[in-house]
Amino acid sequence: xxxxxxxFAVTLLSVAMVSGVVQADGHKYNLGAPASADExxxxxxxxxxxxxxxxxxxxxALDGEAEYETQCAACHGVFGxxxxxxxxxxxxxxxxxxxxxxxxxxxxxxxxxxLFDYIRRAMPFTAPMSLSDKQVYGITAYVLYMNEIIExxxxxxxxxxxxxxxxNEDNFYVDDRPDVKNPRCMADCADVSSMMLASSLSGVxxxxxxxxxxDAPAASHEGQHNLExxxxxxxxxxxxxxxxxxxxxxxxxxxxxxxxxxxxVYKGACFVCHGSGLAGAPKVGDATAWVERVGQGMNxxxxxxxxxxSGSTGFMPPKGGRMDLxxxxxxxxxxxxxxxxx
Amino acid sequence: MTIPSTKELLQTMQEAAENxxxxxxxxxLRKGVSYLAGAAAVGSAGAASGASFSTNLPPNEPIWGRQxxxxxxxxxxxxxxxxxxxxxxRTVPWLTAESISSISMSPIQNLQGIITPNGLVxxxxxxxxxxxxxxxxxxxxxxxxxxxxxxxxxxxMRFPSVSEIKFIECPANGGMEWRGPQMEALQxxxxxxxxxEWTGVPLxxxxxxxxxxxxxxxxxxxxxxxxxMSRSIPIEKILDDxxxxxxxxxxxxxxxxxxxxxxxNPGWEGNTSIKWLRRIEVGxxxxxxxxxxxxxxxxxxxxxARRFTFVQECNSVITSPCPENPIKKPGFIEIEGxxxxxxGKIKGVxxxxxxxxxxxxxxxxxxxxxxxxxxxxxxTKWSGQPWLLQSRAYDETGYVQPTxxxxxxxxxxxxxxxxxxxxxxxxxxxxxxxxxQVT
Numbered sequence: 001x002x003x004x005x006x007x008f009a010v011t012l013l014s015v016a017m018v019s020g021v022v023q024a025d026g027h028k029y030n031l032g033a034p035a036s037a038d039e040x041x042x043x044x045x046x047x048x049x050x051x052x053x054x055x056x057x058x059x060x061a062l063d064g065e066a067e068y069e070t071q072c073a074a075c076h077g078v079f080g081x082x083x084x085x086x087x088x089x090x091x092x093x094x095x096x097x098x099x100x101x102x103x104x105x106x107x108x109x110x111x112x113x114x115l116f117d118y119i120r121r122a123m124p125f126t127a128p129m130s131l132s133d134k135q136v137y138g139i140t141a142y143v144l145y146m147n148e149i150i151e152x153x154x155x156x157x158x159x160x161x162x163x164x165x166x167x168n169e170d171n172f173y174v175d176d177r178p179d180v181k182n183p184r185c186m187a188d189c190a191d192v193s194s195m196m197l198a199s200s201l202s203g204v205x206x207x208x209x210x211x212x213x214x215d216a217p218a219a220s221h222e223g224q225h226n227l228e229x230x231x232x233x234x235x236x237x238x239x240x241x242x243x244x245x246x247x248x249x250x251x252x253x254x255x256x257x258x259x260x261x262x263x264x265v266y267k268g269a270c271f272v273c274h275g276s277g278l279a280g281a282p283k284v285g286d287a288t289a290w291v292e293r294v295g296q297g298m299n300x301x302x303x304x305x306x307x308x309x310s311g312s313t314g315f316m317p318p319k320g321g322r323m324d325l326x327x328x329x330x331x332x333x334x335x336x337x338x339x340x341x342x
Numbered sequence: 343m344t345i346p347s348t349k350e351l352l353q354t355m356q357e358a359a360e361n362x363x364x365x366x367x368x369x370x371l372r373k374g375v376s377y378l379a380g381a382a383a384v385g386s387a388g389a390a391s392g393a394s395f396s397t398n399l400p401p402n403e404p405i406w407g408r409q410x411x412x413x414x415x416x417x418x419x420x421x422x423x424x425x426x427x428x429x430x431x432r433t434v435p436w437l438t439a440e441s442i443s444s445i446s447m448s449p450i451q452n453l454q455g456i457i458t459p460n461g462l463v464x465x466x467x468x469x470x471x472x473x474x475x476x477x478x479x480x481x482x483x484x485x486x487x488x489x490x491x492x493x494x495x496x497x498x499m500r501f502p503s504v505s506e507i508k509f510i511e512c513p514a515n516g517g518m519e520w521r522g523p524q525m526e527a528l529q530x531x532x533x534x535x536x537x538x539e540w541t542g543v544p545l546x547x548x549x550x551x552x553x554x555x556x557x558x559x560x561x562x563x564x565x566x567x568x569x570x571m572s573r574s575i576p577i578e579k580i581l582d583d584x585x586x587x588x589x590x591x592x593x594x595x596x597x598x599x600x601x602x603x604x605x606x607n608p609g610w611e612g613n614t615s616i617k618w619l620r621r622i623e624v625g626x627x628x629x630x631x632x633x634x635x636x637x638x639x640x641x642x643x644x645x646x647a648r649r650f651t652f653v654q655e656c657n658s659v660i661t662s663p664c665p666e667n668p669i670k671k672p673g674f675i676e677i678e679g680x681x682x683x684x685x686g687k688i689k690g691v692x693x694x695x696x697x698x699x700x701x702x703x704x705x706x707x708x709x710x711x712x713x714x715x716x717x718x719x720x721x722t723k724w725s726g727q728p729w730l731l732q733s734r735a736y737d738e739t740g741y742v743q744p745t746x747x748x749x750x751x752x753x754x755x756x757x758x759x760x761x762x763x764x765x766x767x768x769x770x771x772x773x774x775x776x777x778x779q780v781t
Contacts, residue, residue, distance in 0.1 A: 032492060032494075032548075032551065035482050035484055035491055040484050043482055043621055044621075046572060046623065085439035097644055103636065109635055111635065113630070121570035121572070128570065129570070173647075174648070174649060175652065180749060190698050196780070197768075197778055198522050198779040199777075200776060204434075204526070
């Protein structure tokens, strides 16, 4: 019988290995590790209109009301009407074909499951994924209740959420574009006598970078807010005859070690409100907004930041809604804010 | 403003420089030079004689020819010349309540070719830019698959890679102008648009690795950032050309663009290309999440709304001239612009000088790639006459970019997204360019 020389057999084997991309278990590359049921459960947060993904649990609008007021109302308003420019969550029914439609959970959203899903994955804005399932059920029920979709005492649960019908569900349809057919006309394509020309409004976009002397709005949110605050101060000064302090955001001060340690926390957890003064938060860098507060003593100011505080200008959620932060981290952030606002 | 004479300026600089330590010197000189350049720019804008007082012009030997510059790795990463400081992303602050869930636009008026440099790619976040440690980043694939898998970045980069040049556009690009023109610059009318060479693995390959089950018809893609942004995508798209991307224009993704991992759905609305991608679930129907119901649905005049309007239809715009790039003087001019379509390749672009009454074909130049920005050009002369300048692109499916009137007739003015109508620049006898609408 013919026998392969040993050396040849070895060569054959190695050729097979080099070209053998198909592995014994049928996978092409065999990269990646199996995802365990536990790992999947931790990350699998999505909910579908048919209820798939809902965690076992329940809550009602009565439970949700207080939670909503502490966690959500600062931005979305006590009645979901939206503070300042933050999103509106209620109202707008029957406006979708109006000149200025108001799209809200009640007037526009096709499925209630989306509300549970979105609140759980993304809200409150400053502390996503911080709510318990129980809280999400309660708050979802409350937002639905404010939109007159369920009753105040309706116990919203994984059993019944998929049965709730939203008023606008049937008004969505799948993309049917291309909806316009423009022929490629080359000559005499429009009637000049009926042509209308509309010019841009001026002064709504920041164009100071290429038009010399353009009185354009500032290019950043921060800048825009400063501009508005300055204008307002000027208007006030014209009435009262008071002096206007020119610089709102003072030169960066020398910071204590504690304040330096707090800067990161401030940026991640507090800046969203305190950077611009939104929702009635005292603006960092605006000395007048802070002087009286600090006058009460740092201990009180810090305890307000830790425990939450409802003063004359708005509502400060406990730790800015970031219950994952330690007391020390929040305290450091307060030092940073106060020291940057002299 | 009084401009110091060059001599005075150089003298002051010299004196001050002598008092500086060696280390401070380079920085000082740099500032000095940019001041000079600033003064020159003011001069040239003001008077026809231009920067005649500059000692850097012939017959003089310029300052940079009489001294040394900085050495290697003075700036190990490198950045554009500081004379290009105006080439930056910009936002229109009133669009959103704050900057954390907001959008910025690419300065397409200043870019050449079809590639957007990484630092200028437009930004859109819903919860700010997360800082993700790639060693701790994971991509999970589960749902209707035979083997749920978790990949590390190292795993993903071990797969055979592909690199493709594709545009990304936010479907809200131009969306502020359904009712009328109001953005006074190209960066704001069309800047939610960028094009990069993206490197990664086809998602199809990863799904095959997990073994997709026959009932699997949609996927849900989800981000790892605070917004956990999620979108449902039909499986046909995945099997066609969806990529899982870790690099752009040769380097790892920028944090703003999803570092260390993002999805890329070529030609589809930008928000489907989930950034900071951490999870893919396979399912048998779509999820109808917030970003595909409350947002990114197109409200029609009758109060009904289109959903899953994925494709970015054929579009184009003239980038020079434009409000930021006025015509400086009569004579030869190359009219240039960008065209793109989510349905494949650009077939051609026409240009009109009279607001769309008559059209002439422009030339496509450089690369003409599938679902990539494509540059067009039309060479002509301008002798100070007013123009109503337009471009109209058509793609390989035969679709021709529509007029605004045609879009409004079909959709009304409240659909926000997918406004791809022909754009008009009014060139004035001064050479200035204004954003207008012709209907």
